[in-house]
Amino acid sequence: MALLITERCINCDMCEPECPNQAIALGAEIYEIDPSRCTECIGHYESPTCQSVCPISHTIIQDVAWRETPDQLWEKFVQLYPNLNG
Structure with a gap:
Protein backbone atom coordinates (compact mmCIF):
# COMPACT_ATOMS: atom_id res chain seq x y z
CA MET A 1 0.00 0.00 0.00
CA ALA A 2 1.03 3.56 -0.46
CA LEU A 3 1.00 5.78 2.57
CA LEU A 4 -1.45 8.55 3.44
CA ILE A 5 -1.01 11.66 5.59
CA THR A 6 -4.06 12.25 7.76
CA GLU A 7 -5.63 15.48 8.99
CA ARG A 8 -3.49 15.13 12.14
CA CYS A 9 -0.63 16.65 10.08
CA ILE A 10 0.75 19.85 11.64
CA ASN A 11 2.76 20.90 8.55
CA CYS A 12 6.06 20.60 10.41
CA ASP A 13 7.95 19.88 7.16
CA MET A 14 9.79 16.87 8.59
CA CYS A 15 8.52 14.27 6.10
CA GLU A 16 8.88 16.02 2.75
CA PRO A 17 12.68 16.30 2.64
CA GLU A 18 13.07 12.71 3.89
CA CYS A 19 11.09 11.10 1.06
CA PRO A 20 13.55 9.48 -1.38
CA ASN A 21 10.87 9.27 -4.09
CA GLN A 22 9.73 12.89 -3.92
CA ALA A 23 6.23 11.60 -3.25
CA ILE A 24 5.41 14.13 -0.51
CA ALA A 25 4.38 17.72 -1.21
CA LEU A 26 2.47 20.44 0.56
CA GLY A 27 -1.16 20.33 -0.48
CA ALA A 28 -3.88 22.92 0.00
CA GLU A 29 -3.96 22.44 3.78
CA ILE A 30 -1.57 19.65 4.79
CA TYR A 31 1.20 17.57 3.27
CA GLU A 32 0.05 14.93 0.82
CA ILE A 33 1.58 11.75 -0.57
CA ASP A 34 1.41 10.93 -4.28
CA PRO A 35 0.55 7.21 -4.22
CA SER A 36 1.98 6.72 -7.70
CA ARG A 37 5.44 7.61 -6.30
CA CYS A 38 5.22 6.11 -2.80
CA THR A 39 7.02 2.78 -2.39
CA GLU A 40 6.94 2.86 1.43
CA CYS A 41 10.71 3.33 0.99
CA ILE A 42 11.13 -0.15 -0.49
CA GLY A 43 14.36 -0.03 -2.46
CA HIS A 44 15.78 2.68 -0.19
CA TYR A 45 15.26 1.90 3.51
CA GLU A 46 14.01 -0.81 5.85
CA SER A 47 10.92 1.20 6.78
CA PRO A 48 9.17 4.39 5.64
CA THR A 49 11.29 7.37 6.67
CA CYS A 50 8.33 9.74 6.69
CA GLN A 51 6.72 7.74 9.47
CA SER A 52 9.92 7.62 11.50
CA VAL A 53 10.48 11.40 11.41
CA CYS A 54 6.86 12.46 11.95
CA PRO A 55 6.49 13.93 15.46
CA ILE A 56 2.76 13.12 15.65
CA SER A 57 2.03 9.40 15.99
CA HIS A 58 -0.47 7.78 13.66
CA THR A 59 -0.41 10.72 11.23
CA ILE A 60 1.11 8.80 8.31
CA ILE A 61 -0.80 5.58 7.78
CA GLN A 62 -1.30 2.97 5.10
CA ASP A 63 -3.72 4.11 2.42
CA VAL A 64 -6.31 1.33 2.24
CA ALA A 65 -7.62 2.80 -1.02
CA TRP A 66 -4.23 2.13 -2.67
CA ARG A 67 -3.45 -1.53 -1.98
CA GLU A 68 -0.12 -2.88 -3.19
CA THR A 69 1.94 -5.92 -2.30
CA PRO A 70 5.65 -5.62 -1.46
CA ASP A 71 6.38 -7.02 -4.95
CA GLN A 72 4.25 -4.28 -6.54
CA LEU A 73 6.02 -1.64 -4.45
CA ASN A 83 19.16 3.52 -14.08
CA LEU A 84 19.78 2.00 -10.65
CA ASN A 85 18.49 -1.40 -11.70
CA GLY A 86 19.89 -2.05 -15.08
Whole structure:
Protein backbone atom coordinates (compact mmCIF):
# COMPACT_ATOMS: atom_id res chain seq x y z
CA MET A 1 0.00 0.00 0.00
CA ALA A 2 1.03 3.56 -0.46
CA LEU A 3 1.00 5.78 2.57
CA LEU A 4 -1.45 8.55 3.44
CA ILE A 5 -1.01 11.66 5.59
CA THR A 6 -4.06 12.25 7.76
CA GLU A 7 -5.63 15.48 8.99
CA ARG A 8 -3.49 15.13 12.14
CA CYS A 9 -0.63 16.65 10.08
CA ILE A 10 0.75 19.85 11.64
CA ASN A 11 2.76 20.90 8.55
CA CYS A 12 6.06 20.60 10.41
CA ASP A 13 7.95 19.88 7.16
CA MET A 14 9.79 16.87 8.59
CA CYS A 15 8.52 14.27 6.10
CA GLU A 16 8.88 16.02 2.75
CA PRO A 17 12.68 16.30 2.64
CA GLU A 18 13.07 12.71 3.89
CA CYS A 19 11.09 11.10 1.06
CA PRO A 20 13.55 9.48 -1.38
CA ASN A 21 10.87 9.27 -4.09
CA GLN A 22 9.73 12.89 -3.92
CA ALA A 23 6.23 11.60 -3.25
CA ILE A 24 5.41 14.13 -0.51
CA ALA A 25 4.38 17.72 -1.21
CA LEU A 26 2.47 20.44 0.56
CA GLY A 27 -1.16 20.33 -0.48
CA ALA A 28 -3.88 22.92 0.00
CA GLU A 29 -3.96 22.44 3.78
CA ILE A 30 -1.57 19.65 4.79
CA TYR A 31 1.20 17.57 3.27
CA GLU A 32 0.05 14.93 0.82
CA ILE A 33 1.58 11.75 -0.57
CA ASP A 34 1.41 10.93 -4.28
CA PRO A 35 0.55 7.21 -4.22
CA SER A 36 1.98 6.72 -7.70
CA ARG A 37 5.44 7.61 -6.30
CA CYS A 38 5.22 6.11 -2.80
CA THR A 39 7.02 2.78 -2.39
CA GLU A 40 6.94 2.86 1.43
CA CYS A 41 10.71 3.33 0.99
CA ILE A 42 11.13 -0.15 -0.49
CA GLY A 43 14.36 -0.03 -2.46
CA HIS A 44 15.78 2.68 -0.19
CA TYR A 45 15.26 1.90 3.51
CA GLU A 46 14.01 -0.81 5.85
CA SER A 47 10.92 1.20 6.78
CA PRO A 48 9.17 4.39 5.64
CA THR A 49 11.29 7.37 6.67
CA CYS A 50 8.33 9.74 6.69
CA GLN A 51 6.72 7.74 9.47
CA SER A 52 9.92 7.62 11.50
CA VAL A 53 10.48 11.40 11.41
CA CYS A 54 6.86 12.46 11.95
CA PRO A 55 6.49 13.93 15.46
CA ILE A 56 2.76 13.12 15.65
CA SER A 57 2.03 9.40 15.99
CA HIS A 58 -0.47 7.78 13.66
CA THR A 59 -0.41 10.72 11.23
CA ILE A 60 1.11 8.80 8.31
CA ILE A 61 -0.80 5.58 7.78
CA GLN A 62 -1.30 2.97 5.10
CA ASP A 63 -3.72 4.11 2.42
CA VAL A 64 -6.31 1.33 2.24
CA ALA A 65 -7.62 2.80 -1.02
CA TRP A 66 -4.23 2.13 -2.67
CA ARG A 67 -3.45 -1.53 -1.98
CA GLU A 68 -0.12 -2.88 -3.19
CA THR A 69 1.94 -5.92 -2.30
CA PRO A 70 5.65 -5.62 -1.46
CA ASP A 71 6.38 -7.02 -4.95
CA GLN A 72 4.25 -4.28 -6.54
CA LEU A 73 6.02 -1.64 -4.45
CA TRP A 74 9.37 -3.05 -5.62
CA GLU A 75 8.21 -2.88 -9.24
CA LYS A 76 7.22 0.75 -8.73
CA PHE A 77 10.71 1.45 -7.33
CA VAL A 78 12.27 -0.22 -10.39
CA GLN A 79 10.12 1.93 -12.70
CA LEU A 80 10.99 5.12 -10.81
CA TYR A 81 14.74 4.38 -10.90
CA PRO A 82 15.51 2.39 -14.07
CA ASN A 83 19.16 3.52 -14.08
CA LEU A 84 19.78 2.00 -10.65
CA ASN A 85 18.49 -1.40 -11.70
CA GLY A 86 19.89 -2.05 -15.08
